[in-house]
Amino acid sequence: MSKHYATIKLRKEKPTAWITLDRPDKLNAINATMLQELSEVLDNTEKDNNIRCVIITGEGEKAFSTGADITQLHKLTQETAAEFSRKGQQVFSQVEALSKPVLAAINGYALGGGLELALACDFRIASDHAKLGFPEMKLGIIPGWGGTQRLAWTVGVAEAKRLIMVGDRVKAEEALKMGLVDKVVPHEELKAEAEALAQRLCEYQPEALKHAKRAINAVTQSLLKSGLKNETDLFALLFSKRETKEKIESFLSQRETKKRDTVESG
Numbered sequence: 110m111s112k113h114y115a116t117i118k119l120r121k122e123k124p125t126a127w128i129t130l131d132r133p134d135k136l137n138a139i140n141a142t143m144l145q146e147l148s149e150v151l152d153n154t155e156k157d158n159n160i161r162c163v164i165i166t167g168e169g170e171k172a173f174s175t176g177a178d179i180t181q182l183h184k185l186t187q188e189t190a191a192e193f194s195r196k197g198q199q200v201f202s203q204v205e206a207l208s209k210p211v212l213a214a215i216n217g218y219a220l221g222g223g224l225e226l227a228l229a230c231d232f233r234i235a236s237d238h239a240k241l242g243f244p245e246m247k248l249g250i251i252p253g254w255g256g257t258q259r260l261a262w263t264v265g266v267a268e269a270k271r272l273i274m275v276g277d278r279v280k281a282e283e284a285l286k287m288g289l290v291d292k293v294v295p296h297e298e299l300k301a302e303a304e305a306l307a308q309r310l311c312e313y314q315p316e317a318l319k320h321a322k323r324a325i326n327a328v329t330q331s332l333l334k335s336g337l338k339n340e341t342d343l344f345a346l347l348f349s350k351r352e353t354k355e356k357i358e359s360f361l362s363q364r365e366t367k368k369r370d371t372v373e374s375g
């Protein structure tokens with residue numbers, strides 16, 4: 110019997126494995142358990158010779174993932190923030206290094222860490238409902254799971270600065286124009302489109318695909334490695350500042366107030 114995970118669904122439809130981020134009531138926000146379980150299922154699919162392609166998506170109609178679970182952020186110190194950043198980077202690098210192609214089927218919001226995960230995938234297909242961006246500036250922080258690096262490599266430095274520093278959130282069509290996603294499809298066709306691409310890939314020789322991925326990834330690897338370390342140091346440094354914690358706490362308490370008001374007025 111296959112293992113049950115608290116925050117992930119793993120469904121194997123040979124030769125494809127579907128990994129679904131499964132906290133729909135929290136818009137699939139990524140907590141420590143999800144990171145750990147994602148790592149486990151990636152290991153599992155790597156070792157399974159019957160699996161030749163992996164698709165990552167989000168449960169529910171609204172979100173692929175809205176990023177790191179914000180409720181875990183305000184407790185971080187400089188030291189634990191560095192660990193938090195390294196752990197996420199490590200799991201997303203596992204996605205990037207998987208010997209099989211990995212597709213992101215972006216079914217809604219892909220924000221912060223959710224977009225960082227999608228950027229670590231080899232291909233990104235987006236529903237026409239998808240919205241993508243990096244809201245970290247609003248929290249007084251920067252992306253810490255590879256986003257500053259992989260976004261710049263994917264869309265160029267200018268667009269990376271617009272998305273991260275200005276904090277512009279883009280819809281699927283705009284994301285397509287800037288090369289942030291490879292294809293946009295009507296929401297209800299997303300799964301079929303992802304499956305169709307997976308099937309095309311599965312027709313090729315797995316060894317050839319694996320070597321193509323390795324060779325292409327090597328273009329960025331040495332700079333990416335030092336860039337990720339730099340990102341961790343800078344991400345963690347922000348957690349040594351009182352202002353950062355205040356900003357995150359104020360964001361959380363504003364959300365609590367909004368929630369209370371909605372309940373009371375409803």
Ligand code: COA
Binds near residue numbers: 175178179218244364
């Ligand atoms: N971390 C923790 N919880 C999150 C979350 C995150 N990144 N994103 C969404 N959630 C939770 C909300 O707190 C809410 O939980 P509740 O019902 O217990 O209050 C639930 O998911 C639904 O989200 P809600 O905000 O009510 O949905 P919405 O449609 O009004 O807004 C967003 C959608 C994406 C605009 C909003 O959820 C948001 O801004 N999320 C934070 C995104 C972010 O800053 N990510 C970067 C983290 S570094």
